[in-house]
Amino acid sequence: MRKLAFYIIPLGTYNEGIVNDVHRLLVDVFRVEVKVLNLLSMPEDLKNHYRGQYNGLRVLNWLNTLIPSREEVLVGIADEDAYVPGLNFIFGIADPNTGVAVVFLERLKTDATMDKLVVRVRKEVLHEVGHVLGLKHCPNRRCVMTFSNSIYDTDYKEYKYCRQCYSELLRLGYRINIDYVIT
Numbered sequence: 001m002r003k004l005a006f007y008i009i010p011l012g013t014y015n016e017g018i019v020n021d022v023h024r025l026l027v028d029v030f031r032v033e034v035k036v037l038n039l040l041s042m043p044e045d046l047k048n049h050y051r052g053q054y055n056g057l058r059v060l061n062w063l064n065t066l067i068p069s070r071e072e073v074l075v076g077i078a079d080e081d082a083y084v085p086g087l088n089f090i091f092g093i094a095d096p097n098t099g100v101a102v103v104f105l106e107r108l109k110t111d112a113t114m115d116k117l118v119v120r121v122r123k124e125v126l127h128e129v130g131h132v133l134g135l136k137h138c139p140n141r142r143c144v145m146t147f148s149n150s151i152y153d154t155d156y157k158e159y160k161y162c163r164q165c166y167s168e169l170l171r172l173g174y175r176i177n178i179d180y181v182i183t
């Protein structure tokens, strides 16, 4: 099995409830060391000022310059709104080649209490981390690796991987806590 280390990096504002929950989640799912890095602000020039949103691809490229090494996974938690060309908004984005993932909170806050937001963030974090580890989108709508077109898709899926995605993770060399596999 391959050894992983995770770094969480809060971007924009430090939402302690979210950051602590993601920390616990990653430790619980992957049984690895997870460190929280200091709060960083994202450079203003990564933003499309006409749209008032960050360009997700530019955020990824910027985060790529911060990653300590390829054996580490960097998970950004950005209290911002983002898009990529072709999509009006994104909940998150990942680069499997560099180990960088980032989740954007703005759209996840839609009609959400803090408890609901925490659950949505868990799903999007496990989704983007899944991409980092080599998973593709999954047709099982309950599986965390299903593509969320809307917040309804996010609410429908679980913060768990289906058996196929679980097997694929094993094949890729990653064993996860079975509690996070849909039975």
Ligand SMILES: [Zn+2]
Binding pocket: 127, 131, 137, 146, 147
């Ligand atoms: Zn995806």
Ligand SMILES: [Zn+2]
Binding pocket: 138, 139, 140, 143, 144, 145, 146, 161, 162, 163, 164, 165, 166
């Ligand atoms: Zn799946």
